[in-house]
Structure formats: C-alpha cells, structure tokens
Amino acid sequence: MTTLRQRTVPAHVEANPRLGTWISVADGFVEVHVGKVELGQGILTALEQIAADALGLSPERLRIRTARTDAGPDQGLTAGSMSVQESAPALRYVGAAVRQLAEEPPEVSRRSQSSLLNHREEVTAYVERIAALDPDTNLTGLGVLDRAGPTLVVGTDLPRLDLPDKVLGRPRYVADLRPPGLLHGRVLRPPSVAASLRSLPDGWAAPGAELVRDGSFLGVVGEREDDVDRAVASLASAAVWEEHDTLPDEDELSGWLRAAAGDRTEVADDDVPEPTRTASYSKPYLVHASIAPSGALAEWAADGSAVHVWSHSQGIHRLRLALAGALGLDPDAVSLEHVENAGCYGHNGADDAAFDAVLLARAVPGRPVLLRWSRADELCWGPLSPAMTADVSARLVDGRIDGWSYDVWSQGHASRPGYAGHPGLLATAHVAGGTPLPPALDPPAPGYGSLRNADPLYDVGRRSISGHVLTEAPLRVSAMRSLGAFFNVFAIESFADELAADAGLDPVDFRLAHLTDPRARAVIESAATESGWGTALPESVGRGLGFARYKNLGAYCAIVAEVEAGTELRVRRLVVVADLGIVINPDGARNQLSGGAVQATSWTTVERVRFDRRRVTSDDWETYPILRFPAAPRVDVHLVDSDQPPLGAGECAQGPTAAAIANAVHAAIGVRVRDLPLTSEAIVTTIEKSP
C-alpha cells in the first residue's frame, strides 16, 4: 500500500480558502463557482471538465457558476493564457477535499462512465453529502490527500456549454439583458483624444431622452433605443469642442518611439561582440476590434447608496475597486457580475463601458441603464495595442550565433483598472475635475509586457536585451492578446531566417542547431514534417517558419505558413504544431490555436490603426479592415501528446504566425518586409527602397 502525499495548497485556494466559495448544491446539481470568465475561448467548458474529474462526478451533475463579486472565488484577471494553469490545481484541490469530506463512494472513486450511470443512487447520496458540508470549512487546513481519481472527462471533446445559445440566437450577451424598467444609454465621446467640451447650447433637448452631463462627459438615457440613438446624434451636432493636435506622425512611428522619453529595462547586459548583421523591425498600433461594441448594465439603489453592474470585464474584482475609487464610494457599495460579450482579445473598452453605465445610471437611481458604445468608440476609444520597433543584431561565426543584441521601444502594455494607483477608466478623464489617464506601464514581472518573448529561446551566446518604455504618449494603450510577444517573436524569428541565409543553412536546421529543449525541437520538427517542408512549390509561393515558447515558460508553438506573393498577397495555409502539456479539451484547443493564428494573419497582413495629428481616423470596418472569409487561410492544427502540466493555448500562435508569413514571403519572392502590416503595398515599397 502506498502512502498518500498531502497536497500543497494552490495559490487560488490560499486566496479563497472557504469551501462554500467554490462549491454549493442546488436542485441536485453541484455548483462549481469559478472566478474566470467566458470570453469566447471556451474556458467554462474546460473548467467544468476539470471539476468533473476532480469531484468524481459526470458533467451532467455539475453547473459552472461564473464570476461575481459577492460570491465565488476571486481569481484575478482572465488573461495571459493563465486560466487553466491557475484553475486546474485549485479545482483539483477543492475536488479532492470534497471527495475526502463527503466520502466519495468506492463505486465512484473506481468509476468509469458506465459505473457513474450504474450507481445513480450512490452518486445522488454523494451529492447530498456534499450539500451537507459546512460551507465555512477552511480548505487550507484539512490535510487534503493527493489521491487522484481516474481521468474521464479531461482530455475529451466535451461540446462547448455556451454555443447552442449563440448559434440559435438566444439571449446571451450583455446587450441582451432586459430587466424590468430598462433604460437605454449612450455616451458621446469627444471627437479627438485631447478634446474638451467648450459649449453645449442652453436648453439642448431631444425627444424621449434625458441628458447626462458631467464636465466633458456627455450621455443620454431613455426608454426607447431609437430615441437615444437619435438623441446622441443630435447631441454630436450640437456640442462644440476645443481640440488640439497631439498625435505623432503615423508614418514616422519608429523614429517617434525612439526619440520619446522612456524608462529602460534590461533583461541581459552581456558585453556582446561586433555583429555581422543588424536589422530593424516595426509594427503599427493595432486595436482589439471586438465584433460587439463594449457595453454594460448598471443599476443604482433608489437612495443612491449602492450600485450593481453587469459587465464583460476580464477582472470584475479589480474593476469593483476602480469604480469605487472613481466614485469616492466604499467598495462594499459596488458589486458586479460577469456577463458575456463578444471576444475582447485583451483589455478593450469593457471596463470603461462599465464606468460609463454607472455614470449614466446615477442620473436615474432605481432604474437599470443598458449602455452600449458605438462602433467608432470601440475602434477609437478602447485602449489600443501599442506601436513597437526593435533593433536586432547578432554575430555569426561558422554558421552559429555567437552574440545577440535586442532593443525594443514601445509604450507599456498594461493600463487595466487600478494601474498606477489610478482607476484607469476612460471617463475619469472626461468628468468635471477629471485628470488625464497616466501612461500605460509594463507589468512588473520581467518579460511581461514590451519584453515578453524578447529573450530568444535559442542558444545565442552572450546577450544584451533591453526594453524602452515610453513615459508619456498621447494614444491610450493596453494589453492585447500576447502583448509584446506578437512583435518580438515576429522580429526575432524574421531575423533568425536572415541569419540562416547568411549561414547558408535551411531555416529549420539553423533553428534546431541552436535549440536544446526537446519540446521546442519536437514542435519545429513536426511542423516541418506536417507542412511538407522542402518539397517543391509553384512560382511565387513560399513556405516560412516561426517558432516560440510563449513567455518562454508557456506553450510551445511552431507554425509553417504557405504564402502566395504574386499580384496579390495570399496566406494559403498555416500548419500549427503546439505542445500544450495535458490538453483539457483537444477540440477546444484546436479552435483556440487556429483562431489565434488566423487573427494574427489579419494583424500581420491587413491591420493598422490610422490617425492624423488630431484624431484616430480608422473608426469603422472600412477604415480598419480585418481579414474576411475569402482571405482566411486553411489551418491544420497538430497537438503534441504530453503528460506535462497544462499550458494555455490562446496566445502562443500569434508571434510565430507573423514571422512564418514574413519568412514565407521572403522564400517566395526574396523580399524581406520588416515593417508591419505586410501588405502588397509594403512589398512594393520594400523593393523600391532596396539598393
């Protein structure tokens, strides 16, 4: 008989030690409360799978309850591909504790799918014992034994819990909420970044709508949606603004980033030898471009003492503190619950919209106000993904890299609520007495913003790696899927191909010669095999490789792009190979990887936020185009079998995709494009500029 080890308490159980915070029972279902939220990535389904195995129950006996501030665990942000990594240990610990406390029946602990079905009475009695547990039990002091049950649900393609509602057009999103007494709300954002309200005609009014004004913050509320839409249009023509030119030249962003005041962070500062090759790369500002505009529902108590908010924020607990801070309220007076919206792909307008809804609803206490942004606001006023530029240089000796230098310039990648000691909500800059939002920061851990994946996984000898983060900038930015990794991997992996050419080596062989990590080597080798690397292609068609381990400690991903660069640039195919450790839901992981690669194809080949010296001008889908159906590449996803701990899938494909496309263009027509977006025009410009 083996002695069972005691489980160590996972961080999210330490932070949320009460049993009842995680588990309750209602109507014969075990309710599992989680602090992670559905963003379209399928996390609730994956967590249900983990919880089912952890508790020894089939998914039919479970209900997943999503985040709210007045119940359930605080699991921080749903971001950074950390949801499975953080939640799996917590749910397994909670499950093991419950199995121990509620005396899981042996039929269940030795269960199979059939034994679960054949022992319904035992299972029901087990659920009843779970219901009888003291919710105030402290989970950290129990001596929970490390007794894993069989894995029955993890690793299967359990269908997504949320998709039927979406495909059948049922209410599911924040804009679909219809509480009694509902009012609709709209805000009128200033016309440009640095604008302030000069005047509004006295007695401005519109039928069916009430004006809400606080400094330069303008909005309307009303019973009928078409009335508030007409009212906000009328308000837009009536308001007079003071505007200023504050934006940089959109065609000179690299020079502007390098010249601006900034803080320097060093990852490595070895004395590197004289390089044999140097190159500079850049990316423009991008935007999350959620298909749904941000929104929120807010309702104040009739006496104005407290407010409840329904929000699609990625972090409702942080948002609660930020809202309380912005309103000068005790945090206990603010409560939130998460409601889905379209995918956000990072910090979009979700939190800002929650504050807008709170400000509008404050004018009509006791009435719920459903606020919805406009398309233009979603594209212009949510935080952008920062423009970046980098210099890379390396010394090549006998076909090997011997010395590496990397310098990257960017704005910070984080301005989520509460950053820099500020609520960080857009309208705090517009209300009377408001102050401009502080510049975005990089998250404190090294490599977690501009410098994410700035340190190559390759054996490059001595390294000098640093980041320059602007301390002032007029355009507001924050986290977008993969943060700095998208650009850094694009730059590093493009440069790796340039060095391979200098060395006269095949890009696959050149990378393998500089990698010792077997998991890294395996995904590259597999991507080469699956893509037919080295086999003949038609004229103007080329293959390119991109590889990274996300954050250098997350998922491994290698991508081969097949690109046609004739009269038109077309990404024909992407072969994606990823090592995600143990995969909770293989079909869901494939969907996330494929989606990440296709979205990055759009970022790489199409997208660029446009502006003049005053206003962001890419304010609709014509001026901010994204990849459309006819241009979407075929994607083949391959997952590596693994028994290692699970790693997130949502952000590992972006950087490798960009590099694979750029390298494929070079392979196809011999043109090296180093400045994104990689359009047909960029190819022509590169050819014209080449000596």
Next chain:
Amino acid sequence: MTSLTVNGRQVEVDRPDDTPLLTVLRDTLGLVGSRFGCGQGLCGACTVLLDGAPVQSCDTPLWQAADASIVTVEGLAADGPNAVQQSLIEHQAAQCGFCISGIVVRATALLEEHPDADAEQVATALERNLCRCGTHQRIIEAVLASRSKAPA
C-alpha cells in the same frame, strides 16, 4: 403604425419610419438574436431575411420592411435548429459566437438558392460577415456539411 411579418407573425410597430429594423427587432419586439455590431451595415452580425433575401437589419429602415416578411435567426430555429445551426453546433464552429447569428442567416439563404454551393461560394457569400475570432475555416466546413442534412 408600420405593419410587418416577423417569423410568420404579423406585428404592428409604432416607431418612426427611419428606425433601423434591427432596433425594432431587438428593442420593440424583444428578438435579441440579431446582434448589433456596427450600425453601418458593415459587419453582418444583424443579418436577417427580408422577403427571403439577406439584408443587414441595422441599416434597413423600418419603412423598407413595411408589409415585408422578416425572418430572424430565432425564426430559423422555430422548429428546432435548422440544418446550418445543427451543423455549426456539431462542428463547434464558433468561439465568441457574436457573429454567428448573421452567418446562420446568410448561409441558410445561400443554401436555399444554391444547395450545392462549394467552399469558395460559401466564403464569397460570407464576405460581408466579419468573424474576429478566426473561426472562418470551421464555419465554412460546417456550412458545407449542412448541405447533406434535411433542407433548411
């Protein structure tokens, strides 16, 4: 009062003539399955059938829908999920799902007219429907697979 038929039911709507059909559906009639994405007819999330033809309801004024027959994504599922909807669920062909109502409507209309549409025709038909999650390939595969199911 404007009279129109929505999912087979005749309704009288007391809103101004220029009110977008999408606002009438979502706000006046409570049919929230057609989603608001842009309000400019550029993303397709609000696509509905107007006398059988797919239109963007966000830039279709109410007067244009007068006396017309409108079918929304809810209407297509009135007798249970239609073939396209079934296939999308079977293929798990969505991520955030916000675009999918409009895609269901547009793809259903395509297959009504071209029951043997190929991948290129499906992709072309969906050109005005934006998907930001990058689920394009699964959606096309699901629409193609629905061709062999019962007529939509």
